[in-house]
Amino acid sequence: MRGIGIFHLVLVAVIIWKCHSVEISEEERQKTNDSVNNGEGRESPEHKREVPNNEQQHQHDSQETLPNIVLILADDLGYGDLSYSGHPTSRTPHIDRLARKSRYFTHFYVSSPICSPSRASLLTGRLQVRSGVYPGVFTPDNTQGLPHNETTIATLLKHKRQYLPTHYGFDDYLGVPYSQDMCPCLACFPDRGPCHDTCWSWDVSCPLFSNLSIVEQPVDLTSLTQRLVQHAINFIDSPSPDPFFLYFPFHHVHHPQFASSKFHGGSERGVFGDSLEELDWGVGQVAGALARGGHLHNTIIWFTSDNGPSMARHERGGSAGLLRCGKGTTWEGGVRVPSFVHWPDKVKRGQSHNHNFFIICQERLRGGRR
């Protein structure tokens, strides 16, 4: 499907290999590869997608009511971490603003309390025991990933006439293929500010992939989020027909916490709060780009987290609020996570809901509003 997907994770190998990624067209991929082969290093942020031809425009006209989909996934963000849900020292104004205009799901559960299985289920709609992505997460030495016979959201969407194809359904990918703790912790804040957590010092440094090419290694965490956000904005701003699918899994707020200079040291919650505020900024930037491009009303923005907070890291982990336990457990705090859907054309704003999110979306796609 056409779109950027910023895959993340701790996992999910090619999908899941591609944790934290953004997807682009085949032509762009070739340009990127040529650039890397020519020693030019990073991909230019100025990449543009093809202008649609007449046939594509016709398809667009005939399906103009199909919504865009933007899936924003936080990493290890707990039920009680957002200021919207009542945390006393979190500061997430951009997410809160979006949530207030959304339908907030108070009983949203993921399928697993850890990264890769949860993300595999999110992308395939199947329990992780069926795809085999369980019980652990994908690591740097994994040679396999999500089975190629699995059908992802992107694969399904690209069969719609307007969504462009590619493997696993995404056209463009930018990201680190696993979690940032699965490599040596070099610097998590500006001026070589140290990382305040345990990392895999024995493993290779974390790579930044642009599609199939490594464009930076070790990846600079202090600028990573800003670059992923800019890549997403470039995608949203580039000329192309709707609908599109953008999958943006942030590395925040998985440990080790990191942030750019703009967010370093500004939070009452310490390094966790710095990371959370950079996540909040990124969500605001994506929503702003959608608004500027006139996409907001016909775009489903779904914000959620892959699992609950890492309680073992105490103040450097998140909060499950009043729920019991967190990541790695199947108590409420491990699998019940923040979730809201912003879709002005179809979903009423400012309401909470304890019903099944997917059922509501299916109903809305058939028409109507609730």
Ligand SMILES: [Ca+2]
């Ligand atoms: Ca996670």
